[in-house]
Amino acid sequence: MLIQTSTVSWLPNSLTKGLGSPKIVWEPLNSKYGGYYTHGGNEIVVTEQDGEESTIAHEFRHYTQERIGTLGKGKLDFSISYEDMIKKYFRSYWHEYDALLFEYKHAKNPYNEWWLRKLVWEN
Ligand SMILES: [Zn+2]
Numbered sequence: 001m002l003i004q005t006s007t008v009s010w011l012p013n014s015l016t017k018g019l020g021s022p023k024i025v026w027e028p029l030n031s032k033y034g035g036y037y038t039h040g041g042n043e044i045v046v047t048e049q050d051g052e053e054s055t056i057a058h059e060f061r062h063y064t065q066e067r068i069g070t071l072g073k074g075k076l077d078f079s080i081s082y083e084d085m086i087k088k089y090f091r092s093y094w095h096e097y098d099a100l101l102f103e104y105k106h107a108k109n110p111y112n113e114w115w116l117r118k119l120v121w122e123n
Helices: 052-068 082-092 094-106 110-120
Strands: 023-027 035-037 043-047
Touching: 035 052, 043 052, 052 094, 052 110, 082 094, 082 110, 094 110
Parallel strands: 023 043
Antiparallel strands: 035 043
């Protein structure tokens, strides 16, 4: 269901308190990404799709990481298979793994469950 929520108010209060509120901006669906957070920004971009809550949760974690000094930079390796790319990405970058755990905990869906349980945790 497309809810197009424009806040992070559905996340537990203890996780959003004192961090301000990022602006949530919607973009049309594309095949490259579900959303992103720009370093140094105050904006979370989400594409229209199922699972937008998990995208908002993931990008909100990056927003938080920047404010506590743990946000890094990651790069997807498109030269390998999709499954290997996901595995490599979340195993290589701590801040991405942390964001994946965060979205799995607060906005679990079949995708983040598959990525985490099958691709990242299994061999
Ligand atoms: Zn991320």
